[in-house]
Structure formats: structure tokens, C-alpha cells
Amino acid sequence: MKPLSVILSMLAIGISSSAAMAEGANLPDASLPNVSPANSELVNRGAYIARAADCMACHGEDYTGDSPIATPMGDIYSTNITPSKRYGIGDYTKDDLKNVLRKGRAPEGMLYPAMPYPSYSGMTDEDIDALFAYLQTVPAVDEPAKYETKLPFPFNFRILMKGWNAINIPSSEKRDGLTKTQQRGEYLVNNLEHCGTCHTPRNSTMGFDKKMYLSGAPLGNWHAPNITPDEPSGIGSWSEQDIVTYLRTGELDQRAYAGGPMGEAVAHSTRYLKNEDLNAIASYLKAVPAVKTEDKVAAVNVSRLPSPINESITHDLIAQKDSLEQAKKRVSNGSNSPESLYLAACGSCHGVNGYGQPDARYAPIVGLSSIRREKPDALVNMILHGVDGATNTSPIMPGFSDQLDSEQIAGITNYVRVNFAGLTSSEVSAADVDRIATTGVEKPFLIKYAGLLAIIGIIVAIIIIVFIIRAILRSKRRR
Ligand code: HEC
Ligand code: HEC
Numbered sequence: 001m002k003p004l005s006v007i008l009s010m011l012a013i014g015i016s017s018s019a020a021m022a023e024g025a026n027l028p029d030a031s032l033p034n035v036s037p038a039n040s041e042l043v044n045r046g047a048y049i050a051r052a053a054d055c056m057a058c059h060g061e062d063y064t065g066d067s068p069i070a071t072p073m074g075d076i077y078s079t080n081i082t083p084s085k086r087y088g089i090g091d092y093t094k095d096d097l098k099n100v101l102r103k104g105r106a107p108e109g110m111l112y113p114a115m116p117y118p119s120y121s122g123m124t125d126e127d128i129d130a131l132f133a134y135l136q137t138v139p140a141v142d143e144p145a146k147y148e149t150k151l152p153f154p155f156n157f158r159i160l161m162k163g164w165n166a167i168n169i170p171s172s173e174k175r176d177g178l179t180k181t182q183q184r185g186e187y188l189v190n191n192l193e194h195c196g197t198c199h200t201p202r203n204s205t206m207g208f209d210k211k212m213y214l215s216g217a218p219l220g221n222w223h224a225p226n227i228t229p230d231e232p233s234g235i236g237s238w239s240e241q242d243i244v245t246y247l248r249t250g251e252l253d254q255r256a257y258a259g260g261p262m263g264e265a266v267a268h269s270t271r272y273l274k275n276e277d278l279n280a281i282a283s284y285l286k287a288v289p290a291v292k293t294e295d296k297v298a299a300v301n302v303s304r305l306p307s308p309i310n311e312s313i314t315h316d317l318i319a320q321k322d323s324l325e326q327a328k329k330r331v332s333n334g335s336n337s338p339e340s341l342y343l344a345a346c347g348s349c350h351g352v353n354g355y356g357q358p359d360a361r362y363a364p365i366v367g368l369s370s371i372r373r374e375k376p377d378a379l380v381n382m383i384l385h386g387v388d389g390a391t392n393t394s395p396i397m398p399g400f401s402d403q404l405d406s407e408q409i410a411g412i413t414n415y416v417r418v419n420f421a422g423l424t425s426s427e428v429s430a431a432d433v434d435r436i437a438t439t440g441v442e443k444p445f446l447i448k449y450a451g452l453l454a455i456i457g458i459i460v461a462i463i464i465i466v467f468i469i470r471a472i473l474r475s476k477r478r479r
């Protein structure tokens with residue numbers, strides 16, 4: 001383990017606490033950072049739309065962009081959308097912004113759908129007007145971009161996106177029979193928050209697979225779970241209040257935690273939503289068709305979960321420090337017992353009994369859905385690759401693929417699933433860990449082979465042309 005992370009984690013234990021989870025129901029609406037000094041009603045409404053549409057997750061809290069969005073075709077960089085005339089969108093008219101959001105068409109050319117315009121295409125005129133007014137009031141940043149998007153042939157022809165848009169927009173349909181609240185929820189989920197960009201699987205052209213709406217999708221080393229109301233594989237057992245609490249705080253005590261990409265969605269967007277909007281999302285998610293998937297989650301068996309050792313921080317500190325140090329000694333003396341491995345590799349941040357230090361955002365991992373899944377892939381990927389903090393100031397979890405071998409990772413995975421998730425057994429093997437480590441982003445067929453297909457297309461076109469010329473020449477000779 002890196003020395004810095006050890007120091008950080010010891011510090012974190014110092015701030016450890018047993019504070020009870022905040023309940024979303026009783027929380028006041030959050031106040032919004034980055035509201036412009038202009039402070040007009042229109043501009044403030046625009047600031048809220050920017051939060052609800054999660055523009056900052058990709059363009060940054062200061063809107064200067066330059067963050068890579070990983071796609072199967074390569075990294076696509078977000079751009080500066082401050083009102084800088086030189087490097088940003090200072091010259092945009094309201095119609096320019098409308099074209100970007102609705103058609104993916106910027107003044108300089110077509111955009112890639114890494115900018116989620118397929119979802120924004122359903123945004124109302126009112127919301128785009130407010131967003132436009134707000135974006136003009138944020139501080140302009142006159143700095144050139146550090147990175148440039150360079151996709152391989154044939155994706156470097158941005159004009160191709162016109163054809164893609166024709167098949168894939170609109171990306172969602174309005175459902176019949178919804179209440180007013182659920183209609184608001186539908187608009188938030190589909191058009192502003194674009195939850196489907198992560199939670200809906202893609203079809204062979206990288207558009208949404210509408211039959212599998214919100215039923216879960218791979219996301220690089222992450223997996224966005226099924227959030228339809230199916231009981232065994234989705235969130236059918238969650239109450240509407242559970243959904244609200246999760247989106248507001250990023251956690252559900254002994255049930256779920258928003259790490260990685262979901263942690264970012266919560267940190268930049270959903271935690272700022274008004275209660276009535278979170279309630280609308282929850283009510284809508286209960287009304288979408290349940291889709292059954294293979295990604296089953298075991299129900300929480302509270303009686304099998306460990307209880308916190310002691311409510312006293314002082315007791316925790318001493319008890320944990322000693323047992324962690326002893327475990328580290330055992331491991332350096334060659335012990336491969338899963339318990340010692342867990343304590344040595346994970347215990348300094350997540351605690352002897354898995355309760356972590358929630359106040360310092362060292363996740364409590366007891367009972368989490370990510371460790372209760374039938375497929376261990378999500379947990380193994382977290383151990384292999386670590387977890388980036390959602391914001392600059394949140395702590396990060398290091399990856400262990402360099403420090404631990406597959407046998408050891410399998411041992412820790414089984415230990416965590418049985419002791420902290422309440423599973424009766426867990427049989428993850430070193431071979432499973434190897435399989436998960438070598439499964440990269442699964443690219444849909446057309447994208448994987450598009451370069452090849454395009455080349456084959458050109459060869460076929462040349463052959464056809466040659467045949468036509470020969471046919472013409474022959475008919476001339478005959479004459
Ligand atoms: C999931 C990531 C993501 C989100 C969320 C997102 N964008 Fe983007 N945006 C991008 C990327 C990536 C590009 C550049 C795409 C390209 O190069 O084709 C982009 C491009 C743009 C452009 C074109 C800029 C130019 O250079 O002309 C504008 C305008 C824009 N975004 C505004 C917004 C607004 C407003 C929001 C919120 C409503 C938003 N974006 C949300 C990723 C995102
Ligand atoms: C950037 C990708 C991304 C976006 C956008 C996103 N999610 Fe997620 N979501 C994830 C990932 C990844 C997880 C798994 C998190 C974990 O285990 O730490 C997740 C987890 C969840 C869970 C918990 C499910 C469980 O079984 O534990 C819910 C509920 C959820 N998301 C709802 C939503 C809603 C509603 C939206 C839109 C407001 C949304 N998500 C937007 C990626 C995303």
C-alpha cells in the first residue's frame with residue numbers, strides 16, 4: 001500500500017464517528033453553489049437547470065472543460081463553455097445553444113454524443129432560455145484547451161453523426177398513464193439528468209436499447225446497476241423515500257453507496273435537487289416497466305451483518321490500530337488468511353468491521369448492494385482499480401492490482417461478501433479474478449469493427465467501380 005494512503009487513512013480514523021445517517025425526508029432543500037451575481041429569477045432558474053442537467057460533471061465546476069469522456073472509440077474531451085469569446089461560447093446565440101442541445105450541432109460542426117444531446121433533445125424552450133441566460137453570467141476563462149479529441153478513422157468524420165442522429169434521436173418516448181408528478185420525474189430522468197446514458201444498455205449502433213430501458217449497463221470498470229422496479233435484479237425493494245435519500249446523500253445505511261460515476265452524479269447534481277424533484281424521480285422510477293436481468297442482488301439479511309464494535313471513538317481507535325498492526329505483521333510474515341489480508345489491505349480505511357468512517361467519506365461497506373450481487377464483478381473491479389473520489393476533496397481508494405495477486409484478491413472478495421454482505425457462502429476463485437481483470441469495455445460489434453467495415457466498404461466500392469468501367473469498355477468494344 002502507498003505510504004501516503006496509510007497516513008491519510010490513519011488521519012481518517014481520527015475523525016471516525018458513529019453519526020447516524022441523515023434522512024433525506026427531513027433534509028431542507030440544498031442551497032446552490034455557483035449562482036451568478038446577477039441574481040435575476042431567470043438566471044437563478046438557469047443555474048438550477050445546469051445542476052439538474054449535470055453540465056458540471058463533464059465541463060467542470062468552472063465550466064472550462066478538458067476532461068476526457070472515455071468511449072469505445074477513444075477519449076472525447078469536453079470543451080470550455082464559459083462566455084470567453086476566444087476559447088468558450090461567448091459568441092453563441094440562443095439558437096446556437098438550442099442546436100447544440102437538441103441536435104448536437106455546434107457552430108463549428110457536429111458534436112459526438114459523448115455530450116448527451118440525445119437526452120437534452122427533449123429539453124423545453126423555457127429551460128434552454130434560462131440556461132442560456134445563466135451561462136452568459138458565469139466568469140469567462142480565456143485559456144486554450146489542453147487536449148484535443150482525435151478519434152480514429154472513420155469516426156474523425158464528424159458529419160457521420162448526422163446519420164447516427166437520424167436513427168438514435170429522440171432517445172426516449174413519453175410513457176402513457178403517468179401522474180403529473182411522474183411526468184415531471186420522466187422529464188428529469190430522461191431529458192435533464194440523462195440517467196439512461198449510464199443505466200440503459202446500448203444497441204449495436206451505440207444508441208439506447210429501448211427495450212432494456214434503465215436495466216443496467218457496463219461502464220468501463222464500473223457497472224451501472226438495474227434501476228427498474230424488478231425485485232431480484234433491480235431496485236423493487238427500495239421505497240420511494242430510499243431513492244430520495246440515496247440521490248440526496250449518496251448513501252443508504254447498510255444498503256447502498258454511490259461510489260465512482262454515481263458518486264459524481266450525486267456530488268455535482270442530484271444532491272442539489274429540490275425535494276419535490278427528487279420525489280418526482282422516485283415516483284417515476286417506480287412506474288417504469290420492471291426488467292429482469294441476470295445481475296441479481298441478494299436481499300439484505302440484517303441478522304448476519306456485523307454490528308459496530310463499539311460506539312466510542314477512543315475504543316475504536318485503539319482496538320483497530322492494534323489489530324490492524326498485528327494483521328500487517330502476519331501478512332508480511334507470509335500469512336494468506338483472508339481475514340489478515342482484509343485487515344492489512346482494507347482495514348485502515350474501512351475499519352475492522354467494515355463500518356469505515358462515513359463522516360470522512362471512507363465508505364462504510366457493510367450490507368452494500370455492490371458487495372451483495374450474485375456476480376462479484378463490481379467488487380473485484382473496485383479492488384483491482386480502486387475508486388476515484390467524486391470531487392477534488394473526497395478521499396480516493398487505491399487499486400490493488402499491483403500489490404495483491406488474484407488468489408489474494410479472491411480471498412478478500414469472499415471474506416467481504418460473507419462477513420459484511422451477509423451471504424451464506426462465496427466461492428470466487430483466482431480464475432474469476434483473472435477473467436474480470438481481462439474483460440475490458442465490451443464494444444458493440446459495429447463500433448469495434450467500424451474501421452474494418454469502412455475499409456471493407458471502400459474496397460467493395462472500388463471493386464464495383466472497376467466492374468462498371470470494364471462493363472462500359474466491353475459494351476463499347478462490341479459496338
Ligand atoms: C457526459 C458529459 C457531458 C455533459 C453532462 C455535458 N456535456 Fe457538453 N460536451 C461534452 C463533450 C465531451 C463535448 C465535446 C464533444 C465533441 O467534441 O464533439 C461537449 C460540448 C459542448 C458544447 C459545444 C462547445 C463548443 O466547443 O462549441 C456545448 C455548448 C456544451 N457542451 C454545453 C453543455 C451544457 C449546457 C451542458 C448541460 C446542460 C452540457 N454540455 C453537459 C460533454 C458533456
Ligand atoms: C455517470 C453515470 C451515471 C449516471 C449519470 C447515473 N448513474 Fe446511477 N449509478 C451509476 C453507477 C456506476 C452505480 C453503481 C454505484 C456503486 O455501486 O457505487 C449507480 C447506482 C445507482 C443506484 C443504486 C442501485 C443499487 O442497486 O445500489 C440508483 C438507485 C441509481 N444509480 C439511480 C440513478 C438515477 C435516478 C440517475 C439519474 C438521476 C442516475 N443513477 C444517474 C452510474 C450512473
Ligand code: HEC
Nearest residue numbers: 005257258259260263345346349362363370387395396397
Ligand atoms: C486508502 C483508503 C482505502 C483503502 C485502503 C480501501 N478503500 Fe475501499 N473505499 C475507500 C473510499 C474513500 C471509498 C469511497 C469512494 C467514494 O466515495 O467514491 C471506498 C469505497 C469502497 C467500496 C464501496 C464502493 C461502492 O461504490 O459501492 C467498497 C466495496 C470498498 N471500498 C472495498 C474495499 C476493499 C475490499 C479494500 C481492500 C482490498 C478497500 N476498499 C481498501 C477507501 C479505501
